[in-house]
Amino acid sequence: MQIVKPVGKEAASRKYDLLSALSVHGLGADPGTQRRVLRLISLITARYNWQRDELCVGQREIARMWSVDERTVKREMARLRALGWLVQKTRGARGRISTYGLDLVQILEDTRPAWGLVGEDFVARLGPAEGVAETNVVPMRPVSAPKGQGVWAGAQALLAAEQPGLYGAWLSGLTEVEISGGKVVLAAGSSFQQSYIATHCKQVLTAALRRVDPALQGVEIIC
Structure with missing residues (x-):
């Protein structure tokens, strides 16, 4: 959906x-x-x-x-x-x-x-x-993942293919800020989006990112 x-x-x-x-x-x-x-x-x-x-x-x-x-x-x-x-x-x-x-x-x-x-x-x-x-x-x-290189680009491709509803509604607007301390830092467009994703989508995001890079420890959502 x-x-x-x-x-x-x-x-x-x-x-x-x-x-x-x-x-x-x-x-x-x-x-x-x-x-x-x-x-x-x-x-x-x-x-x-x-x-x-x-x-x-x-x-x-x-x-x-x-x-x-x-x-x-x-x-x-x-x-x-x-x-x-x-x-x-x-x-x-x-x-x-x-x-x-x-x-x-x-x-x-x-x-x-x-x-x-x-x-x-x-x-x-x-x-x-x-x-x-x-x-x-x-x-x-239809919401498709942008083509590109890197951990977040790879995770976006997985999410768009496997969970298109969730990706289109909440995750497609996230942008990569940096990878620091084993964590991927992603920026949300609003404090509400940040709060919702941190509460409801963090496990899904972490799983997708670790499939691309198993060495990663997690994800941080900022606004």
């Missing part, structure tokens, strides 16, 4: 696809899930900053939008984090509001069973469903 962030030339269609996937998933679920999905959609459409990949809105404002109290907001935001749909980027403190990012990979993976309710063209845009041959799928945007 090729996951591309909703920015750039095709941003509008990708946003609609994400909202469509959430909508059909929620409509076919239990009332509690329906309500939770609708609440998330309201935050995405009203307050999500796609350029910064960030949701920054206070609990009081969310409570007003959802017509609930702030205790309900805390509970629902915790559930969305537990689902993996929202990833906390910064924790709120006195005078500061918590900021969140959307985990598009997790959202689309969880909503995948409902894609067919929209139509075959929708399934084809987002990725292969159960029982659909890979050759019949039209990816949203």
